[in-house]
Each structure stands twice: as structure tokens, then as C-alpha cells.
Amino acid sequence: MSEEVSLSLDDVRRLSIDVLKAGCLSSEQAEAIAAVIYAAQRDECHSHGVYRLLGCVRSVKEGKVNPNAVPDVVDHAPAIVRVDAHYGFSPLAFERGKPLLVEKARKLGLAAMAINNCFHFSALWPEVEAISEMGLVALAMTPSHSWVAPAGGRKPIFGTNPIAFAWPRPDGPPFVFDFATSAIARGEIELHRRAGKAIPTGWAIDSEGNSTNDAAAALAGAMLTFGGHKGSALSAMIELMAGPLIGGMTSAESMTFDEGVGAAPCHGELILAFDPKVFLGGDAAPHVDSAERMFESIVGQGARLPSQRRYEARVRSEAHGVRIPKTLYDDLLTLLPR
Amino acid sequence: MSEEVSLSLDDVRRLSIDVLKAGCLSSEQAEAIAAVIYAAQRDECHSHGVYRLLGCVRSVKEGKVNPNAVPDVVDHAPAIVRVDAHYGFSPLAFERGKPLLVEKARKLGLAAMAINNCFHFSALWPEVEAISEMGLVALAMTPSHSWVAPAGGRKPIFGTNPIAFAWPRPDGPPFVFDFATSAIARGEIELHRRAGKAIPTGWAIDSEGNSTNDAAAALAGAMLTFGGHKGSALSAMIELMAGPLIGGMTSAESMTFDEGVGAAPCHGELILAFDPKVFLGGDAAPHVDSAERMFESIVGQGARLPSQRRYEARVRSEAHGVRIPKTLYDDLLTLLPR
Numbered sequence: 011m012s013e014e015v016s017l018s019l020d021d022v023r024r025l026s027i028d029v030l031k032a033g034c035l036s037s038e039q040a041e042a043i044a045a046v047i048y049a050a051q052r053d054e055c056h057s058h059g060v061y062r063l064l065g066c067v068r069s070v071k072e073g074k075v076n077p078n079a080v081p082d083v084v085d086h087a088p089a090i091v092r093v094d095a096h097y098g099f100s101p102l103a104f105e106r107g108k109p110l111l112v113e114k115a116r117k118l119g120l121a122a123m124a125i126n127n128c129f130h131f132s133a134l135w136p137e138v139e140a141i142s143e144m145g146l147v148a149l150a151m152t153p154s155h156s157w158v159a160p161a162g163g164r165k166p167i168f169g170t171n172p173i174a175f176a177w178p179r180p181d182g183p184p185f186v187f188d189f190a191t192s193a194i195a196r197g198e199i200e201l202h203r204r205a206g207k208a209i210p211t212g213w214a215i216d217s218e219g220n221s222t223n224d225a226a227a228a229l230a231g232a233m234l235t236f237g238g239h240k241g242s243a244l245s246a247m248i249e250l251m252a253g254p255l256i257g258g259m260t261s262a263e264s265m266t267f268d269e270g271v272g273a274a275p276c277h278g279e280l281i282l283a284f285d286p287k288v289f290l291g292g293d294a295a296p297h298v299d300s301a302e303r304m305f306e307s308i309v310g311q312g313a314r315l316p317s318q319r320r321y322e323a324r325v326r327s328e329a330h331g332v333r334i335p336k337t338l339y340d341d342l343l344t345l346l347p348r
Numbered sequence: 349m350s351e352e353v354s355l356s357l358d359d360v361r362r363l364s365i366d367v368l369k370a371g372c373l374s375s376e377q378a379e380a381i382a383a384v385i386y387a388a389q390r391d392e393c394h395s396h397g398v399y400r401l402l403g404c405v406r407s408v409k410e411g412k413v414n415p416n417a418v419p420d421v422v423d424h425a426p427a428i429v430r431v432d433a434h435y436g437f438s439p440l441a442f443e444r445g446k447p448l449l450v451e452k453a454r455k456l457g458l459a460a461m462a463i464n465n466c467f468h469f470s471a472l473w474p475e476v477e478a479i480s481e482m483g484l485v486a487l488a489m490t491p492s493h494s495w496v497a498p499a500g501g502r503k504p505i506f507g508t509n510p511i512a513f514a515w516p517r518p519d520g521p522p523f524v525f526d527f528a529t530s531a532i533a534r535g536e537i538e539l540h541r542r543a544g545k546a547i548p549t550g551w552a553i554d555s556e557g558n559s560t561n562d563a564a565a566a567l568a569g570a571m572l573t574f575g576g577h578k579g580s581a582l583s584a585m586i587e588l589m590a591g592p593l594i595g596g597m598t599s600a601e602s603m604t605f606d607e608g609v610g611a612a613p614c615h616g617e618l619i620l621a622f623d624p625k626v627f628l629g630g631d632a633a634p635h636v637d638s639a640e641r642m643f644e645s646i647v648g649q650g651a652r653l654p655s656q657r658r659y660e661a662r663v664r665s666e667a668h669g670v671r672i673p674k675t676l677y678d679d680l681l682t683l684l685p686r
Contacts, residue, residue, distance in 0.1 A: 254636065
């Protein structure tokens, strides 16, 4: 087993902020991003934890991402908050827009936040989870870069297009899912290629449109959506809702915008918030219970709720801190000021 | 080839209204249901066309469905229309609530319609398509009866839980999808059982939770969702959003409510409408074009858009009418007054 370093969660936050500031991000940007990295490391989502700091700092160096962006929050329409992220990373834009989104949803019953011109930073679950902490139901989605072919096609058009959902629960953390509509994360195919391993059938096709188990051929061809034509339809919906509907780029347009730099996707993001108290009025309790009975009937038969593993990790990390590979820790230290 | 009868689309509508009225549905209910049957028969969705009249009339006879229900439309909250269908079929409730939903979405940017206490009638595409005809984007979902096991489980909890989406297009019919989150329609498994045919792996499990190719064992066990744990998560979202969030039953509760009668599922329905004109203001045209380019890049590589087959059928039916099996036609005639 390779050597590891133990860090407290406070260490994780401080290290993240220090690395990001040293990487020329403003204090506000660094703190918002560090909060998301902290949450991911705590929940043992390693690819979105402190490891992500390396890519984040590199993206800034590549010159596409604005490290000092100050997001503008606009009260765009009665049920719509718009946030112009000004080509910064997404966490600060989300954080700045959230209070108005929550206020609108509580007043109207539901509301939307459209984030424009942001660079993709991380998973969507920290965002839907943050909204559910306010007692609201949340649904979020974004396009990415055009790596995924539509069902029946062979050319990549769609992004990995994640969709995330959160439902607040009375006792304990919310019901949350967050998944890519691609069959698998692009990074997984990359890992298989590096390891010289075959990829399973169903992940991708080669540039001729034929099913392939060769990771390099897959990366040169197109990824597939999960769930065949249904997953493909869902991915198209995410393109439309978090792209043209909110004045953002589609995944294909974002790929063109990248100009081959290979930076994080620049895109829009659509976040919907629903207030059960407005939907249900004084009648909420039996329906909250009904949702709880559904969760119990899932867990009670030995199936898992989508974020269960993450919440178990959270409990461990909050008690004992986290462990990261020493090589990663050393790489991060090189990014700090001497 | 079995004998067929040619009908004009007018014949389809008239026949549907006559059969429904003879089956004791009120004129308003009959006309709203006939409009949906007409659309399905026209688009060659045979299982939702005039064939559906047989089940519709039978459901009324079984005493669960209120054939004279007059839906109540309530302006529940600034962004929420509620419609109490009073245990009638869904089409009239939808039709009555639609104008206020559209008005709210145009004013606020987005709005929700929650239909309560309705009996499932048909596919959701006629509803999202009707909203897109008003220039709005629509998303609709409903629970059904608990026939589907969650990923990793073996007991049925979820319904076949359809989700439908429509995006208006400037020239021609909208981009529409409408799919069950189960791997397959329950009726397909039933057809395999009757024909003594094996079902493909991935459709269902037996009552022990083992994968099965036996249709009868599948019907006694549980269906599976499409797309593994991702489809399962989506199905749970539909349960929550179109169930507890709007004060409706989950699929398990609806199954209990049915008391073994085997009627159509009684459930709520959530329909969201988004106005691109409000989201985009005067800036809409380039983004509408961007969506069109995405559609072109799908079709241009030989893949199909989700409703393409249905729209092709529509063109045929509008030119030449429809053909239905003579046995079905004769069965329908027996339901008319002598």
C-alpha cells in the first residue's frame, strides 16, 4: 500500500484555500471552491477532492478561467434568478445566487437559477444538497463538452451532461442523486487507456460507430449515454434546458469555445428549487411521511439510497479526518508559496 | 394479414366520443379523452389509440373512476396551479388547468401544474406537446402502480413512472420524448406471457430477486428500471416529485388504493412549463438556432429524434386516415347503443 498522509477536515479546507490563492484565485473564489473540495474530500469523492486542486490551478494558468471573477446576480424575472459568472468557476456564482433563488421559491412555490458563463468545477450534489438544507427540493443540470453520441448515431454531440436531485428529509441528510447521463465518466475511459485495459461493451463506440472495447479508440470515437435511447433523450433535454433555454452554450458549442485547450467545460447551469411547504400548505406532514416510507422500503429490502455511501464516508471523516496519498499531498505542497 | 377497417380521423374522434358517452362518461370527459385517443391513433401509437377505449369503459364499470368528474382548478400559489380531478381520468383535468399554467409561466418564467386524484389515462406526450404549442418548454411526470424494484432490490416499489419533455421548434412539430423509467412497458411482459415467449434479460426479476427470462415469473416478481442505478434514481425522483411533493400517492400507495381491482393507476401528475421568451428576453433567436443546430446534427448523422416516427405516422394519417383491425372495430361497435 502506498504511503498516506492524515489530514483533519480543517487542514483540507486550509490547504485548499492556500493552494487556490497561490494559484492566483481571489479570496472569494478560493473560499467558495475550497468549500466544495472540502465537501467532496470529506465524502470520499476522491476525484472531486483535493486532487481537483491540481486541475483547477492548471485551468487558471491556461488562461481560459477568470480567477478573480465577481459573479453578477440579476433578478431577471419573478421566478428566475440569473447569475453571470463572468468566466469564473461555478461555486461562487452558485453561492451568490442561492439566497435569491431560495427567496423566490419560498414566495412562488418554485423558481429557477440560471448560471451563465461559468467553468464547470465539480459534481452538482453540493449544490442541490445546499438547497435542500433550506427545506427545498432541488434539481440541477449542466451540459459539458461534446464527447457523447446520441442513440443510433456515431458522432459526439452531447456532453456527459450530469443531472442532480435533492429531497430534504426530516431526520438526517437529504435523498440526493447526481449522475452523468453518459454511460461512464470520461476519466474512467482515460484510466483504462493508461492502464492498457479493455473497456466494457456499452461505454463507447469507435469513430466508425462500431462498439469498441479499446479505450483509445473510444476516446477518438464517442462515448455512449447510459440507458440507450432513453438516456440519450434525457441528455438532449439537459443540453436544451441548461443550454439554449438559459442562453448558454450546448456541449458542442462549448467544445468549440475551448479551442483545443482542454480546459474545464464552459457552460451554463440550470437549477430548479421547489418549496414543499408552498405546494402542500399545512398538509405537509403526511406526505413527508409517505416519502420516508418509500425510502424505508428501499433500504429495508437491502437496496441502497443513491448517496448512502457518501454519507457513511462523511460520518467517518468527521470523526477521524481523511487520508490522502503522500504523492498527491507533496504535489499540492509544491503549489504553495515557498 | 388480418382484416382491417379504414377510418378517417373524424371517424376516429366521433367513434371515440360515442363509445365513451355510451360508457357513461360525461360529454366533457368524453371529448377530452377522445382528443387524446385521436392523437394517439393518428400517430400510430396503437396501444393508446381506439384500443384504449375498451379499458377506459371497463375502468368506469369497475366503479373506481368517476365518469362525470368536474375538475376544480385552483390558483394555489403564484407559480402553482392545482387541479383536483375528483377521481376522473386525467385529460379533462389537464385541459382545464392548462390555460392558468401557461399564463403563470409567461408571467413568471416558469410554473407548475399539480393534478391530484386523477386516473392515469394515456401517454404524457399529448400534454407536453400541447404546452409546447403555446411556445413553452414542458416537463411532465407521474407515478403509477408499484411494479418496479429499485436497483439492488427485489421488491416492487416504483411505478413504471413515465417522464415526458417537449421543446417547441420554429418550423414543425416540437422535440418530444416520453418514456417509462421501467426497462419496458408492463404490457410487453404480459404479451410475452400470453405468447409463451421468453423475455430478454434485464426486463425483470423473479420474486426471489433473481434475473428471469420467464414472463410469468417476472409478473409475479418485479420489473426493473431502465439504465440500472441511474434509471432507478430517476424513478425515485418521479415518485417524490409527482407524489409527496404535490400531495399525491406514491406508486405503492396507489396500488393499495386499487384494492386489487386492477384499474388504471390513480395518481397525481406534475407538469412544469418554462417560457423561453422570459428566460431569454429579446435575445432568443440565436439560442433557438443553437437548439436547431443540435437537432440537425442528430438527424444529420442518421440518428432519429425521439418522436420522429410518430410525426411521420401523423403525416400519413392526416393524408390517408387510419386502419384498425376489424376485430377491434367490431368490439368497439358492441359498446355503442343499439
